[in-house]
Amino acid sequence: MWVLLGIAVIVVGFMLRFNPLLVIMAAALATGLAAGLDPVAIVSAFGKAFNETRYVSIVWIVLPVIGLLEAFGLRERARAVIDGLRGATVGRLLAGYLLLRQLTAALGLTSVAGHPQTVRPLVAPMALAAAEAQAGELPEAEREEIKAWSAATDNVGLFFGEDIFLAIGSILLIKGLLEQYDVIVQPLQLSVWAIPTAIAAFLIHGFRLWRLDRRINARRAAAPAPEGAE
Amino acid sequence: MITLHWVYLLAGTAFAAFALLGLTDRTNPRRARNAIFWGLMATSMWAGDLLGDFGNGLLVIALIAIGGLGLGRGTAGEAAPALRAARAARHRGTLFLIALVIPATALIGTFLFKHLPALVDVKQVTLISLALGVLLALAAGYLALRAPLLLPLEQGRRLMDQVGWAAILPQMLASLGAVFALAGVGEAVGAIIQLGIPAGSLFGAVVAYGLGMAIFTMVMGNAFAAFPVMLAAIGMPLLIHGYGGNPAVVSAIGMLAGFCGTLMTPMAANFNLVPAALLELKDDYGVIRRQIGTALPLLAVNILFIYWFAFP
Numbered sequence: 313m314w315v316l317l318g319i320a321v322i323v324v325g326f327m328l329r330f331n332p333l334l335v336i337m338a339a340a341l342a343t344g345l346a347a348g349l350d351p352v353a354i355v356s357a358f359g360k361a362f363n364e365t366r367y368v369s370i371v372w373i374v375l376p377v378i379g380l381l382e383a384f385g386l387r388e389r390a391r392a393v394i395d396g397l398r399g400a401t402v403g404r405l406l407a408g409y410l411l412l413r414q415l416t417a418a419l420g421l422t423s424v425a426g427h428p429q430t431v432r433p434l435v436a437p438m439a440l441a442a443a444e445a446q447a448g449e450l451p452e453a454e455r456e457e458i459k460a461w462s463a464a465t466d467n468v469g470l471f472f473g474e475d476i477f478l479a480i481g482s483i484l485l486i487k488g489l490l491e492q493y494d495v496i497v498q499p500l501q502l503s504v505w506a507i508p509t510a511i512a513a514f515l516i517h518g519f520r521l522w523r524l525d526r527r528i529n530a531r532r533a534a535a536p537a538p539e540g541a542e
Numbered sequence: 543m544i545t546l547h548w549v550y551l552l553a554g555t556a557f558a559a560f561a562l563l564g565l566t567d568r569t570n571p572r573r574a575r576n577a578i579f580w581g582l583m584a585t586s587m588w589a590g591d592l593l594g595d596f597g598n599g600l601l602v603i604a605l606i607a608i609g610g611l612g613l614g615r616g617t618a619g620e621a622a623p624a625l626r627a628a629r630a631a632r633h634r635g636t637l638f639l640i641a642l643v644i645p646a647t648a649l650i651g652t653f654l655f656k657h658l659p660a661l662v663d664v665k666q667v668t669l670i671s672l673a674l675g676v677l678l679a680l681a682a683g684y685l686a687l688r689a690p691l692l693l694p695l696e697q698g699r700r701l702m703d704q705v706g707w708a709a710i711l712p713q714m715l716a717s718l719g720a721v722f723a724l725a726g727v728g729e730a731v732g733a734i735i736q737l738g739i740p741a742g743s744l745f746g747a748v749v750a751y752g753l754g755m756a757i758f759t760m761v762m763g764n765a766f767a768a769f770p771v772m773l774a775a776i777g778m779p780l781l782i783h784g785y786g787g788n789p790a791v792v793s794a795i796g797m798l799a800g801f802c803g804t805l806m807t808p809m810a811a812n813f814n815l816v817p818a819a820l821l822e823l824k825d826d827y828g829v830i831r832r833q834i835g836t837a838l839p840l841l842a843v844n845i846l847f848i849y850w851f852a853f854p
Contacts, residue, residue: 315725319771322718326762327809333606333707336714340721347725352596354721359599361720363590367546367669368713369583370553372702374644374672377679379697383621384687385630386637392630419645423701427817436821460828463817464805467829468836471801475794478648479672481712482766486793488716489770492723493778495789499668500652505794505851512843517836 318343365488371479374420382423390416390424394434402443402458403525406465407518409435413469414510418476426470427463436462447531461524465517472513475506545663549673554587556698563692563699564616572614576703579608583710602717609707619700633687640682647675712766719770731775744785745849751776752845755796756803763809765800772796781852791852799844805837806830 318339325335337358344354378386390412397408413425423429436459443458444450450458474480478499486502561580567573582605590598621629630637651671655662662670683689702709722728739746751772758768777796781787804810808830818829825831 313730315727315730318718318722318725318727319731319775322767322771323758323761326764326767331610331707332711332764332767333609333714336711336718337603337606340718343721343725343727349725355599355603356595357599357721357724358717359593359597359602360595361717362602362713363586363593363595363598364720365713365716366550366553366587366590367666368716369710370549370587370669370673372705372709373553373556373676375701376556376694376698377640377644377676377683379699379701380680380683380687380689380694381637381641382701383626383629383693383697384633384637384683384689385626385628386641388627388630389634389637419641421641427820431817432820456823456825456828457832459821460818460823460825460832463821463829464832464836466817467805467813467833471804472798472840475798477645478668479644482769482797483794485712485716485766485769486797488713489719489773490789490793492716492720493773493782495782496665497790498652499672500649501790502794505791506798508847508851509795509798509840509844512847513836513840516839516843520835 314346315343317346361492364491368481368484368488371481371484374479378421378423386421387424387429390421391430391434394425394430394438398438400442401446401525402439402461402528403521403523405439405442406435406461406524407521409462410465410469410514410517410521413466414473414514417470417473418510420474420477420479422470422474422477422480425466427466431462431466435466443528446525447528450531461521465521468513468517472506472510476503476510478503543663544661544670546666546669549666549669550587550590552673552677554584556695557581557584557587559695560699560702563696564703567616567618567699567703569618570614570616570703572612573616575608575611576613579605579613579707580702582608602714605707605710609710613703613706615703615706616700619696621697629687636686640679640686643679643682644672644675647678648672651675715766715770719774722770722774728774728779731771732779735776736780739780744853747776747780747785748849748852749845751781751792751796752799752841752848755800756806756841759800759803760807760809763804763807763811765797765804768800768803769793769797772800781848785853787848787852788854792848795844795848795851799841799848802837802841802844805833 321339321342340358397405416424439458439462483499483502487499490497557580561577564573564576648671652668655667656664739750755772759765762768777792781792782789814830818826
């Protein structure tokens with residue numbers, strides 16, 4: 313049962329925000345020592361596994377392509393596409409952004425959008441403008457809520473889109489781990505199984521955005537009629 | 543025959559270029575450290591098979607030491623916004639098409655190369671196709687955009703420095719899994735968990751696995767770190783070996799159950815707290831509050847998906 317020490321080390325280490333690389337090595341040492349291995353054997357076992365799982369880190373060979381495209385304005389193009397959603401209701405705007413974020417992440421373009429790149433400069437202000445066009449001036453609490461919805465939508469789109477792209481860290485981590493247990497899978501076999509969840513994520517979050525739209529619209533109905541109206 | 547070895551040569555070359563180009567970035571005060579770090583990665587890719595197990599272990603310790611001290615990040619090399627906007631207006635859809643080359647090649651190659659066992663190592667078709675896709679996308683970039691020769695590597699170096707030591711986290715966790723497997727961690731946790739799950743209840747085991755992924759992720763703030771633990775504890779001994787579940791489904795959807803946990807925890811500060819600050823929200827947890835309503839039903843869906851799809 314002492315081999316469980318490694319799990320405790322990794323949980324506590326991550327919780328206390330130590331450098332994750334150090335935590336992982338400490339967990340490996342604790343586990344190995346508890347299992348009666350000597351330090352040289354543990355370092356060798358870790359080194360052997362590190363060498364055998366090198367393909368996990370080959371995802372980074374895509375960076376020169378991403379960097380090239382970003383230098384030629386890929387992010388600016390992505391922003392122009394998002395800008396095309398202007399004029400929609402707040403719910404539809406965010407649902408459209410969710411779909412765009414999932415699709416681009418599924419192509420491996422995780423960094424064309426994001427909180428600093430698109431949410432703050434573009435999506436959040438557009439969502440606020442759309443909501444105010446629907447319901448008139450909004451109280452501060454609801455403005456906050458709309459901004460939070462914008463950030464939440466970005467996270468949901470990224471998390472449940474990126475695993476469809478097969479050269480992403482999580483997919484190759486899974487492949488590497490399974491191989492340690494002598495199970496061989498192709499990255500593509502893993503990434504196709506991200507598709508059902510991606511669809512479910514769009515439906516669930518999209519439904520909630522639709523309800524947000526209805527709630528915002530209901531505010532207008534409940535609010536006193538603006539000047540000049542019947 | 544084209545094997546993974548060729549892909550490692552390519553990746554080693556990329557890391558070596560990141561290391562050398564990084565040395566010229568005078569805006570990065572720690573450029574020497576970065577160069578050693580990426581240089582070690584290049585060494586591993588190129589010569590890992592010659593170093594021996596203990597040699598590789600020492601290389602890992604060196605990576606951890608440098609990563610633990612902290613890498614730096616420069617500001618050099620970013621294209622000016624006005625230039626990017628002008629280029630974007632000129633090339634428009636071409637940029638997305640070039641981006642599409644990588645996944646398209648990986649997809650087509652995976653199916654095509656399976657039928658060419660004399661030419662390509664069929665066990666690694668996807669990764670070889672991915673590398674080919676990168677080369678094709680670069681060629682398309684040079685042709686369609688008339689990019690300067692060194693620009694992709696220079697820009698790639700800049701992005702690599704932004705990722706920093708976190709780049710090797712997945713590989714480190716995969717290696718930790720090997721030590722867990724060697725020490726029999728799975729058997730030990732499995733024995734405990736099996737006390738808590740009604741004997742012979744497949745559904746109970748799936749629920750424990752999915753919830754465990756989400757909860758461990760919330761505690762650690764990182765689904766990548768939670769995954770080796772849950773795979774060793776329940777996924778491998780119980781779901782895959784015990785009940786004969788499909789390992790691809792169990793692990794792929796299990797990871798996504800972990801991502802549901804990421805949506806609900808302040809420990810994942812990058813995704814949940816930093817945006818709240820960036821958007822100047824008064825409530826630090828405002829983003830998390832909006833995410834819980836999606837994360838909980840989606841977690842339930844993921845658990846059902848594992849139950850349905852992994853055990854036909």
